[in-house]
Amino acid sequence: MSECIVITSGKGGVGKTTTSANLGVALALSGYKTAVVDADIGLRNLDVILGLENRIVYDLVHVIEGECRLRQALIRDKRTDNLYLLPAAQTRDKSSITPEQMAGLVAQLKEEFDYVIMDCPAGIEQGFRNSIAGADKAIIVTTPEVSAIRDADRIIGLVEAAELPEPRLIINRFRKKMVARGDMMNKEDILEILAIPLIGIVPDHEDVIITANKGQPAVFDEESVVGEAYRRVARRIIGEPDVPYVATAEYGFWTNFRRWMGLSVRGAY
């Protein structure tokens, strides 16, 4: 039973593309055939984050306009067996395709893939409308700060109006220390405003920048906390019950010691 999950947020820069890339990899590593689609036409980034930008020949607009077949545009990620990327066009813009065309494309993808992850662009206009056109479910990404929450609220309203089932929330760039000091909203505050179920908390970490620059999503790294957080989200998506949240565990003494020593730390947020 295939499904298309759209990763959206409203606000830009909160981690949609990072989330799409990492979730795609995590699902692929779990054995599901996964396609990640970059819907941000004109400002494509998903290929960069996945490290596949040098291999792009055809893109999603070519497929929709009939210049090539879908199979030709999909780029297989060589690091894993099950992951394919459908990149966006860089020389076009979001008015190049319509929601109906995108829905048709997603239907084609769902015939071949178990999961289709749609990386939605920021905003509420054509790009957003295109992305939700073929989606079965939505995941909203937000950071724990006022403006992102405001935009997430708006987007949730639009997703509900589009009659998608209740979206799930990922809180990104979570900083446990700031929350403890009261400088950052905690999980309960955010859920009180947004009122949708939580599916993941991803801590703020340098790894995100480092892995983006290398084109190697954090999920590939066993030691990375961010990778572990995304792996747990993938487990929840698949349906595994009671997966603990990464950012809510307490630091133990030895974990702090190891961090102080500069040793690697495993899933200890």
Added chain:
Amino acid sequence: MATPAPAISADSGAVAISMIDGVLVVSLDPSARFEALRQCTRDLFNQTPERFRGYDARLDLATRPIDLFDLRRLVHLLRDEFGVTVTALYCTQTNLTRFAERELKLKVYTERQENAPKKPPVAKVSAARPSAARPEPAKVLIDGPGAQTKKLTAPKLESGRGAERAARSDAPELADGGSRLQTIERSLRSGQKVHFDGDVVVFGDINPGAEVIASGNIMVFGALKGLAHAGARGDDGGLIISFDFRPTQLRIGRKIALPPDQIRRGGGRVWSPEVAWVQGGQIIIEPYQGRLPK
């Protein structure tokens, strides 16, 4: 009980004034030219210039085609020169209806209601029945000779789904005017809006970025964090009640209030009911003690 009208104007009945059940009605002849009408109105009122000062009046246009601009001039004439405030119109033209309601803030009736009682301001009536989530059918208020007893039913309550689409209720016009109620059974998210002619009850939150604009009162059985505008037709008598009062902005009638600087943003839910109303020319917020403020 109609008092006989004062003397008709010189232009053989272009304008007529009558008092019907305590309501001042100014009838305009359908065929006269507008300039003539203005002059007649002026002449007529000038016969007893102070008599109607402070009264509310209704203009009876019937099927007369009147220009929007001219209508406004007439309304201003009555207000500025004779202190007569036009509050309602009888007319059948639809474009005029919309204009009058929006720009001049007038109530529009499509049929002449000879026996309608003096219509009290919308918000005050609703305030007399606090938090009427399910108002009982209004008691028959029409009395007097020739009264038509209309069958009164409670207004149809719309369910929350599609708050964006529903702006007007299907409620039949009730004789006491103004107990139309829109119930929203969920929270309003940022960007969603409800515009309603009547009272609005929200069983949920109003998130920042959402707005509720009502001609009557607004009651939020949850947290008010967005924009609420009560008495949107210019009526300062509107009330806003909420269990957790931290709006981005508050408006009642034509007054605007900003929340105090130290208002709590974020943080958990707090249940302390407060009511906002206009007193002494400005909006004040005070704890709701179980009764409406005087």
